[in-house]
Amino acid sequence: MDKAEFDKFADAYQAMHKTGIRMSGEEPEYFAEYKIADIARQFERLHGSKPSGLEILDFGAGVGGSIPFVSRYFAGCNLKCLDPSERSLEIAEARYPKAATYHPFDGRTIPFGDGSFDIAYAMCVFHHIEADEHVGLMKELRRVLKPGGLLFIFEHNPYNPLTVHVVNSCPIDENAVLIPGKQLVRRLSQAGFASPAIHYRIFFPNILRFMRPLEAALESVPLGAQYYAMSRR
Numbered sequence: 001m002d003k004a005e006f007d008k009f010a011d012a013y014q015a016m017h018k019t020g021i022r023m024s025g026e027e028p029e030y031f032a033e034y035k036i037a038d039i040a041r042q043f044e045r046l047h048g049s050k051p052s053g054l055e056i057l058d059f060g061a062g063v064g065g066s067i068p069f070v071s072r073y074f075a076g077c078n079l080k081c082l083d084p085s086e087r088s089l090e091i092a093e094a095r096y097p098k099a100a101t102y103h104p105f106d107g108r109t110i111p112f113g114d115g116s117f118d119i120a121y122a123m124c125v126f127h128h129i130e131a132d133e134h135v136g137l138m139k140e141l142r143r144v145l146k147p148g149g150l151l152f153i154f155e156h157n158p159y160n161p162l163t164v165h166v167v168n169s170c171p172i173d174e175n176a177v178l179i180p181g182k183q184l185v186r187r188l189s190q191a192g193f194a195s196p197a198i199h200y201r202i203f204f205p206n207i208l209r210f211m212r213p214l215e216a217a218l219e220s221v222p223l224g225a226q227y228y229a230m231s232r233r
Contacts, residue, residue, distance in 0.1 A: 024162075024225075025206025028042050028065060034201065035228070036069035041117065047149070047176055052076055054118040058100070059110075059141060060125030064092030067099050080117075082083060082110065107133075110140045117145050121152040124226075126184070127167075127176045138191030145233040151193065154228040155179050157200065163225045181227050193231035200224035 024030075028107035043051045053076040058066060079100040083089050089102040103111060120141050126134060141151055156163045156177035167173045181198040188196040202225035203218055204211045206227050218224065 024166075024202075029069075031202075031226075032065040033069045035117075035121070035152075035154050036066055036073050038199070038201070038228065039119065039121060039150075040073040042152075043150065050075075050091070051119075054078070055116060055146075056080070057082060057110075057112070057117045057120040057141075057144065059120055059122040060128075061092055061100075061102075062088045064095050064100070066121075066123060067092065067096045071099050080112070083129045088172065094228045108136075108140075110144050112144050114143055115146045115149075117149055119150050119152070120145055121154070123154045124156060126153060127155060127173075127178050131177065131179075135190045138188055138193070142192050142233055147233060149233045151188075151231045151233070152228050153184060154226060155184060157180075157181070157224055157227050159222055162225060181229065184229050188229060188231050193233070196229050196231040197220075198227055198229055200227045202226045 014110040038233045040051055041055075051074045054074055056070060056074060056077050056079045058070070058079060058081045059084045061067075062085070064081065067079065067081070070077060081089065081092060081100045081102050082105045083092075083102075084105045084107050085103050089104065092100075096097060105111070122141075126137075129137065138151075156167055156176075156178050158164060158180055164178070166180060167176055181200070185196045185198060200222055201215065201219070203215055203221075203223065215224075
């Protein structure tokens, strides 16, 4: 993970992200919220209760776009935000000083003990990381999860032409290499995760938002703009 690359974009990240996704008709908050809402929904489905008081790791937190939604969907949680870009963490902490704690990352070893977290998530992070580092970092994420803990990795779908256009047009993604879902699953399996599952998301732009209730039936169709892999430790 390249600290210098993300420090370079930290101050302009929010404006650049907003410009990059304008074709969707949505604001960045829409994409941040749906991810956290999906995590909460999957937790409730698996545990039969609403999430409360959990230890959560935001791996690659950046400037903190997901933080307010974690507070909304995960009552009383303890959120730790990790990122190699110290400038990004400074911005995130200035935005949400009491909603999380903020921790620099050396790009190799997650600075928490074994079995520390109920949930860990990475939101469109791994396409910025060299492929030969993926399995090692996934092993680190597995290490810091509690037994039965959940990992969610959200990524852009390289089989969606609009997504590819947006990524190719955005300076933030100048060095990004998009990851097919099946490839991500293989790497999770190599890292020791059992039966990782892929869920495809974001099939309809804002102009077709009335069709979004259909998305639940389309999660296995590899055409959504984004997808997430869900795995249990």
